[in-house]
Amino acid sequence: MLPAVALIGRPNVGKSTLFNRLTGTRDALVADFPGLTRDRLYGFAHGGLPPFIVIDTGGLTGDSDDMSRLMDRQVDLAVAEADVVLLLVDGVDGLTAGDEYVANRIRKTGKQIVLVVNKAERRDADDLLPDFYSLGFEELAVISASRGDGVSTLVEQLTRLFPESVPEERPTAPEGMKIAVVGRPNVGKSTLVNRLVGEERVLA
Numbered sequence: 557m558l559p560a561v562a563l564i565g566r567p568n569v570g571k572s573t574l575f576n577r578l579t580g581t582r583d584a585l586v587a588d589f590p591g592l593t594r595d596r597l598y599g600f601a602h603g604g605l606p607p608f609i610v611i612d613t614g615g616l617t618g619d620s621d622d623m624s625r626l627m628d629r630q631v632d633l634a635v636a637e638a639d640v641v642l643l644l645v646d647g648v649d650g651l652t653a654g655d656e657y658v659a660n661r662i663r664k665t666g667k668q669i670v671l672v673v674n675k676a677e678r679r680d681a682d683d684l685l686p687d688f689y690s691l692g693f694e695e696l697a698v699i700s701a702s703r704g705d706g707v708s709t710l711v712e713q714l715t716r717l718f719p720e721s722v723p724e725e726r727p728t729a730p731e732g733m734k735i736a737v738v739g740r741p742n743v744g745k746s747t748l749v750n751r752l753v754g755e756e757r758v759l760a
Contacts, residue, residue, distance in 0.1 A: 558600075559718040560609040562638035564631060564662055566654035567615025569644040570674040574701040575599060575612040578711075596634050606715050611638060618657045640668045640717045642710075647673045647698070651687040659691045668717040670695040672710060677703050 561578075563571040576582055579599035597612040611634045614627040635641055643662055645655045662669060671693040673684050677700040684698060697713055699706035 558607050558609050559639040560611060560637050561640045561642060561714060562611045562613060562631075562634040563642050563644060564613055564635065564658065565615060565644035566652070566658055567617065569615070569646045570701045571615070571644050572597075572612055574642070574644065574672070574674065574699075574707075575610055577701050577704060577707055578602070578605070578610045596630050601711075605711055606718075608715070608718070616658045616661065617654070635662065635665050635667060638667060639719060640670065640714050641665070642670050642672050642714065643693070644672045644674050645688060647675045647684040648678050650684075651690070656691070659693075663692075668695075669693055670697055670710070670714055670717070672696075673698045674701050676700050677705060 563575055565571055575597065578601050580602035581599060595614070599610045599612075601608045601610060613631045613634045616628060616631055617624050641662055643659060645651065659671075671688060671691060673688055673696065676684060676698045685696070688696065695713060695717070697706060697710040699710055701707065
C-alpha cells in the first residue's frame with residue numbers, strides 16, 4: 557500500500573495550493589478566503605516524485621460550531637490514515653495562536669510531522685524560522701507552494717520518514733464507473749455518498 561501524506565493547518569496557509577503542486581492537478585479549489593476546503597481530498601504524487609497519496613483537508617480553527625466540528629472530524633480521519641503529516645504555517649503571518657492550536661492538536665497523534673513554512677517567496681526565509689522552531693518539531697521545511705520553491709527538497713525530506721517497505725510504482729486502479737450525485741441543497745447527497753462508500757467521506 558502506498559504511504560499517505562496529510563496536509564494539515566489552520567485556514568488559508570496554502571494546503572490546497574501544495575496539494576495541487578504535489579499532484580500536478582487543480583483538483584483542490586484555491587481562494588483568498590478561508591473555509592473553501594471542507595472534505596478530505598485525495599490525489600497521487602506526480603512528475604517523477606516517489607509514489608505516495610496526498611490528502612488535502614480543511615483548516616482547523618478550534619471553533620465549536622457544528623460545521624467546524626464536522627471539519628475537524630475530517631481532519632482527524634486524514635491524520636489517522638497518514639504516515640506523515642505536513643503541518644503548514646504561513647510565513648507571511650508568522651506564528652499565530654491558530655498555528656499553536658493546530659500544532660498541539662496534531663502533536664498528540666504521535667505521527668511523523670514535518671512543519672512546513674509556506675509563502676516563503678514573500679519574505680527572507682531566514683526571518684521566518686526562529687518563531688516556528690519554538691513549536692518544537694525536529695523536521696522543518698521552507699517552501700513556496702505557489703512557485704514550487706523548496707518543494708522537491710520537502711519531498712526528499714518527507715520520503716525519508718516513510719515506512720521502509722514502499723512500492724516503487726503507483727498501483728494501477730481498476731477501471732470503474734464514475735457516478736455524479738447531484739441535486740439541490742439539503743436533499744441528502746452527502747449522506748448518500750457516505751452510505752455508498754461506507755465511511756464519513758464528505759460532510760453531511
